[in-house]
Amino acid sequence: MQNIELIRSNRKTIAIEVTKDLRVIVRAPLKVSIKEINRFVGEKSDWIEKSLKKMQERANEAPKGKALSEQDIKLLVTRAKRILPPKVDKYAKIIGVDYNHITIRLQKSRWGSCSGKGNLNFNCLLMRAPEEIIDYVVVHELCHRLEMNHSDRFWAHVEKVIPDYKERRKWLKEHGSELSYM
Numbered sequence: 001m002q003n004i005e006l007i008r009s010n011r012k013t014i015a016i017e018v019t020k021d022l023r024v025i026v027r028a029p030l031k032v033s034i035k036e037i038n039r040f041v042g043e044k045s046d047w048i049e050k051s052l053k054k055m056q057e058r059a060n061e062a063p064k065g066k067a068l069s070e071q072d073i074k075l076l077v078t079r080a081k082r083i084l085p086p087k088v089d090k091y092a093k094i095i096g097v098d099y100n101h102i103t104i105r106l107q108k109s110r111w112g113s114c115s116g117k118g119n120l121n122f123n124c125l126l127m128r129a130p131e132e133i134i135d136y137v138v139v140h141e142l143c144h145r146l147e148m149n150h151s152d153r154f155w156a157h158v159e160k161v162i163p164d165y166k167e168r169r170k171w172l173k174e175h176g177s178e179l180s181y182m
Helices: 034-043 045-061 070-095 124-128 131-143 152-161 165-180
Strands: 004-009 015-018 024-029 102-105 112-114 120-123
Touching: 015 045, 024 034, 034 045, 070 102, 070 120, 070 124, 070 131, 070 152, 112 131, 120 124, 120 131, 124 131, 124 165, 131 152, 131 165, 152 165
Parallel strands: 004 024, 102 120
Antiparallel strands: 015 024, 112 120
């Protein structure tokens, strides 16, 4: 099996991540023993292998076009600053939440995020995605104002606004890497 990177923190549960660059990262609480971590990794070994294979396939299928230029990125940020705030306002009213600041920038691994203080961050590459995908990401982040996790309750909030969120989420997983290329 692959080398595994262990990161300990004040989290409550053990989690495994397979990154685009084919690294396996295990995040674990400070107090969990190495024996328990190894047991957990052993139980998830099939999932790890499957995920590594899937990431390798995605890397092989990744578009070979040229990366976006600095000018392209500036244009995407400008467009996002015009398009995203009205969408956030619209969906915040529908969901019944408030928020603080909206920040837009190029991010390598996230489409959006929501801080505990209600600050929303969005990836400017969203501007290259279809409208319904942009809406999904906006709703996803705003629903974190109700649930700061990805529990069943969180997904139920998302589903109330975007009933086909699973298809949109799947599209983003399958096509997201294409949004960085021309």
